[in-house]
Amino acid sequence: MLYxxxxxxxxxVRGSPRKVRRNMTPKYRAxxxxxxxxxxxxxxxxxxxxSHPAMAYEVAKELVGDLDREAFYVICLDTKNKVIGxxxxxxxxxxxxxxxxxxxxxxxxxxxxxxxxxxxxxPSGDYTPSGPDLTLTAKxxxxxxxxxxxxxxxxxxxxxSYYSIFEHxxxxxx
Numbered sequence: 228m229l230y231x232x233x234x235x236x237x238x239x240v241r242g243s244p245r246k247v248r249r250n251m252t253p254k255y256r257a258x259x260x261x262x263x264x265x266x267x268x269x270x271x272x273x274x275x276x277x278s279h280p281a282m283a284y285e286v287a288k289e290l291v292g293d294l295d296r297e298a299f300y301v302i303c304l305d306t307k308n309k310v311i312g313x314x315x316x317x318x319x320x321x322x323x324x325x326x327x328x329x330x331x332x333x334x335x336x337x338x339x340x341x342x343x344x345x346x347x348x349x350p351s352g353d354y355t356p357s358g359p360d361l362t363l364t365a366k367x368x369x370x371x372x373x374x375x376x377x378x379x380x381x382x383x384x385x386x387x388s389y390y391s392i393f394e395h396x397x398x399x400x401x
Contacts, residue, residue, distance in 0.1 A: 354385025
């Protein structure tokens, strides 16, 4: 915080000079930012669009197929379901990854995405969703509605297959 130094000023009161101490109000210098999206790399996809869970799985298995810990990704899509970006949201541990809705949608907002597909792996190979997986999906759907960004699906990648939360739990589609 920046503070102005108190100073002593000479003031004339009824014809005679007198010293008066004046305190200045504290001033705060606010930081000014600009936001920049930086492309780290790119990857070859077998297709440019993702309109079905099986298509999202093709992308997901390339990224998380052999990992020994949970990783949570978001695929950002434009208005025609074309992939405009993929972002690693969280790299976790053997059986958990910490995921916050603000981190999932941050890159989607920066990319002007219309919708997103989220996916993560279960290193155990069992793609059955856990209770926290379903709770997180509900939170992400709600956050997406608030932001105007549709959540197309949440895919869990297992050893040789996947689980589409939206296919098995249609209530999440809103």
